[in-house]
Amino acid sequence: MLLDRARINGPMDRAAAGDPDAFAAVARETQDELFRLALANGLSRDDAAEATQEALLRAYAGRGGWRRGADAMAWLCGILLNVVRECHRRRQRSRILAAADGPAAADLAEQPAAGGRPWEAESLGPLTQAIDRLPPRQREAIACRYLRQMSIRQTAAAMGCAEGTVKSAVSAALERLREILQELP
């Protein structure tokens, strides 16, 4: 469940005004939720923890640009999604490079990162695999909208797009998920 914006906006306002302790309070309140959003976007536990830290660090560095009155949680989720995209890009790049080095290196690159994923061995494994195969924007829409129960407005703010775009991305993602699940053995 996404955090109430009123719970974070006050400390975030103070942090933007220059209070370092207030940002520590923001981080303490949001770290679990950001970590879950990173997991929902297909990162391993270790990568998700690192992405959470990186997102908080970027938020701290950019706290001067925080717009008072905006949704702090959506703002932080947007920063995290940027970090997650970069993480996926790095992973894809390493896969390509490993494939160029030979099949052994490619197998090594395909291995899941240390820390694993919480639902990998459960009955929901096929669903997580299907989510991993979605295009990035559709995966983000599903992760925000369904896996973290964010509203359309919060999802749009986090993804940096219009609400209509979120709706169409969610609709397309659900359709694509169903197709992928049918393809899976």
Place this chain on the structure above:
Amino acid sequence: MIARNREQGDDGLDGLVKDLEALAHRLDAERYPGRAWPLPAPRPARLPAGTRAAWLAAAAVAAGVCAVLVFHARAPQPAGDQVSGVRYQVSGEASVGRGSASVRRGSPDPAEGQVPAELAAGQAPVPQVVVVEDLDSYSFIDLTAGPPVVSFAMKDSCSPTSVVAVLR
């Protein structure tokens, strides 16, 4: 839920949505391992604003009390408690210069060369002797009772030799 049904349409995605919700519940149990942000550095304890104001007020009161005490300590003491020098100028055959003496103030200072009326009337309760120093002698003027009695002593002697005059 209504919004989601609109997004889903009527093509039977309920099972998929339920699986997604189950996945969401599983995610809710996840927590960040450890601490993503360092704790704020401990800062020296600051007194609350109200306490600071109270301390400032108390310090101001104490400073005022100290100032009053110092003022009183440096102010002249009441008459009768302090010994101070009173200078008299004596002229005559027996004295050749200015003399100084210490007296106990039991009454207001007499004017130069005069004897206070109460002393002259013998009302002063304590002995009052004026000592006048010359080059080689001392003159003692006893103002205790009755008319002043003047005695004389050489500096090399410890006792007055004689009463030389009685002022009237």
